[in-house]
Amino acid sequence: MGEGIHNFAWVAAFILLIIGLTLMTVLLYLHRQSHRLKSVLMGLYQLNEAVHQDVLQFIDQAWPFLSQAKFTGLNGHVDWFGEQIPIRHGLAVSPSQQAYPLKLVQQGIEVHLSAQMGRLRGEDQLMAQLVWQQFSALLSLDVNYKISQFLLSQKRLERYQLFVQHDIKNIAQFITLLADQLEQAQTDGEKLATYHQLQSIMPTISRRATQTIQQMTQPSRDKQTKKLIDVRPTLEKIAKSYDVSIHISGQAKLWGYQWAFEQVFQRLFENFQHHAPQAVVDVVISDNHQIQLSAPADAQESISAARMFEPFWTTSESGMGLGLYLARETLKTMGGELHFDHQHQQNTFVVQFAQDNHDE
Numbered sequence: 262m263g264e265g266i267h268n269f270a271w272v273a274a275f276i277l278l279i280i281g282l283t284l285m286t287v288l289l290y291l292h293r294q295s296h297r298l299k300s301v302l303m304g305l306y307q308l309n310e311a312v313h314q315d316v317l318q319f320i321d322q323a324w325p326f327l328s329q330a331k332f333t334g335l336n337g338h339v340d341w342f343g344e345q346i347p348i349r350h351g352l353a354v355s356p357s358q359q360a361y362p363l364k365l366v367q368q369g370i371e372v373h374l375s376a377q378m379g380r381l382r383g384e385d386q387l388m389a390q391l392v393w394q395q396f397s398a399l400l401s402l403d404v405n406y407k408i409s410q411f412l413l414s415q416k417r418l419e420r421y422q423l424f425v426q427h428d429i430k431n432i433a434q435f436i437t438l439l440a441d442q443l444e445q446a447q448t449d450g451e452k453l454a455t456y457h458q459l460q461s462i463m464p465t466i467s468r469r470a471t472q473t474i475q476q477m478t479q480p481s482r483d484k485q486t487k488k489l490i491d492v493r494p495t496l497e498k499i500a501k502s503y504d505v506s507i508h509i510s511g512q513a514k515l516w517g518y519q520w521a522f523e524q525v526f527q528r529l530f531e532n533f534q535h536h537a538p539q540a541v542v543d544v545v546i547s548d549n550h551q552i553q554l555s556a557p558a559d560a561q562e563s564i565s566a567a568r569m570f571e572p573f574w575t576t577s578e579s580g581m582g583l584g585l586y587l588a589r590e591t592l593k594t595m596g597g598e599l600h601f602d603h604q605h606q607q608n609t610f611v612v613q614f615a616q617d618n619h620d621e
Contacts, residue, residue, distance in 0.1 A: 511546030
């Protein structure tokens with residue numbers, strides 16, 4: 262009897278030991294999982310801070326953290342103000358794997374992503390879901406942050422318009438004051454003094470008036486008829502006005518709106534003026550309604566096409582980051598397209614006009 266109780270005690274002690282070891286193993290596993298989850302979530306947050314909530318950089322650099330959560334792939338694309346950017350990390354999409362889709366659509370920005378993982382269970386699946394939720398939430402905040410910057414910049418433009426209107430008022434006041442002075446000048450001495458005053462002030466007023474008129478006036482497309490544009494001399498004239506050296510080949514005539522054509526190339530040559538002032542821009546006029554402008558790659562900063570056309574994004578201290586964006590938008594109203602390409606140590610802008618702009 263005593264021996265049976267002794268054996269039972271040993272068995273009970275062994276079972277308790279197994280249970281204790283199992284609990285310790287589970288607790289250790291959960292602790293490690295919790296630590297890994299915390300590390301990944303904190304890593305995503307710190308990455309987002311490091312890239313200053315930049316949507317493209319966050320997506321591009323977040324994959325190592327997603328892979329730690331046992332995701333096997335991240336695929337999709339981002340439409341970034343007219344530029345489509347493919348996203349490919351890890352394995353390609355497979356119907357045998359579980360997919361976590363993400364779609365974000367805002368003004369000028371569309372994010373279409375899908376993360377894949379194997380058949381996870383339990384804590385691994387829960388961790389992956391939490392990491393994906395964190396990634397999605399941060400990315401959504403970044404997209405909204407970018408749009409808020411865009412809208413804020415539009416408000417700044419409205420304020421800028423007020424300054425232009427203020428300039429108009431100043432010019433009008435100057436004209437009124439000038440008329441009064443001319444009426445009051447009776448003697449030859451008074452007339453001579455008024456003349457010298459005009460001689461010193463008029464160049465400044467003239468420049469301000471010219472700039473203000475250029476900023477505030479834009480011909481209405483509805484009120485202006487199309488005309489035949491002689492491409493080569495028009496481009497030579499625009500390049501000269503921006504002091505940009507060009508080598509031009511080919512010639513063509515396009516049927517379209519003169520103001521729109523000139524605005525597109527004014528903004529392109531202005532970009533070369535800011536970023537490649539010493540370069541000779543190679544201009545090729547093709548027969549297929551296409552015009553290419555190229556400069557050596559080392560003469561311009563290395564910027565992706567997505568950044569090129571992102572509104573209010575610029576590396577120039579004097580620029581507003583709107584020129585190329587507005588050039589593309591102007592071309593769209595004409596049914597045309599504007600693309601940026603980098604090949605063979607050349608940075609190239611490709612201007613494609615609609616096929617209804619017939620050569621003649």
